[in-house]
Amino acid sequence: MNKKEKGFSLIELLIVVAIILIIAAIAIPNLIRARVAANQSSAAATLRTLASAAAMYQSTYQDGYPPSMTVLGPAATPSCDTAGLIDAVLITGQKSGYNFVWMPGSVPIASIPAGCTNAGFTDMFSATAAPVSTSTGTQYYCVDASNVIVQLNTAITNTNTGGCTTGNAIGN
Numbered sequence: 771m772n773k774k775e776k777g778f779s780l781i782e783l784l785i786v787v788a789i790i791l792i793i794a795a796i797a798i799p800n801l802i803r804a805r806v807a808a809n810q811s812s813a814a815a816t817l818r819t820l821a822s823a824a825a826m827y828q829s830t831y832q833d834g835y836p837p838s839m840t841v842l843g844p845a846a847t848p849s850c851d852t853a854g855l856i857d858a859v860l861i862t863g864q865k866s867g868y869n870f871v872w873m874p875g876s877v878p879i880a881s882i883p884a885g886c887t888n889a890g891f892t893d894m895f896s897a898t899a900a901p902v903s904t905s906t907g908t909q910y911y912c913v914d915a916s917n918v919i920v921q922l923n924t925a926i927t928n929t930n931t932g933g934c935t936t937g938n939a940i941g942n
Contacts, residue, residue, distance in 0.1 A: 802905065809907045812866035813899040814921075814940060817913040820870070820897045823855035825917065827890070834879040834890030835915060839863070839872040839897075841888070850886040867906025868899045875915075896934055898926050912937060 778786075823842045824835050831850035836842055843861040845852035863870050875891030882889045896914040901907030912926045912934035913919045920926075920937030 806905070806907055809867040809901070810909050813868040813901075813907065813909075813911050814919055816860065816865055816868070816870065817897055817899055817911050817919050819856060819860075820872070821913045821915075821917045821919075823853070824895055824915070826855055827853050831883060831886065831890075833883050833886050834892045835875055835895040836890055837874045837888045839870070850883060850890075851888070864902070867902050869902060871898050871900070873897070900925060911940075
């Protein structure tokens with residue numbers, strides 16, 4: 771009796787699995803690199819947003835540069851204490867695989883405007899972005915009152931007097 775079996779042999783299935791694994795081995799590193807690049811781009815864009823929000827805060831409320839990121843955060847009724855210029859995710863200090871740190875200036879304004887609880891700063895601010903891990907990013911970024919974003923391969927020291935003095939300026 772000559773009975774024909776339908777289906778795939780074990781060898782055929784192993785060949786298909788091997789081909790799928792080879793394709794995955796090629797594609798996964800490219801996906802990881804794309805995610806890192808996207809996170810790094812997002813970090814630089816977020817710093818641009820922070821610098822723009824700080825400049826808007828300074829000109830709108832006449833309270834100098836903001837004393838913290840939370841002052842720039844969302845509000846039902848914007849004021850110099852909660853300006854509503856950045857989203858709730860960013861005020862947590864972490865977004866898209868990066869940690870964001872705000873450093874206010876060192877010279878508070880002489881007289882706090884009416885309605886403001888905290889004094890802003892007249893001289894400077896800086897904000898840094900550091901990757902949470904090497905799988906989320908490999909570059910470090912900084913922006914200050916000059917609104918120039920700089921990039922380094924190593925961690926950036928965030929100071930309240932010098933701003934971002936070292937690094938390579940990127941796409942400004």
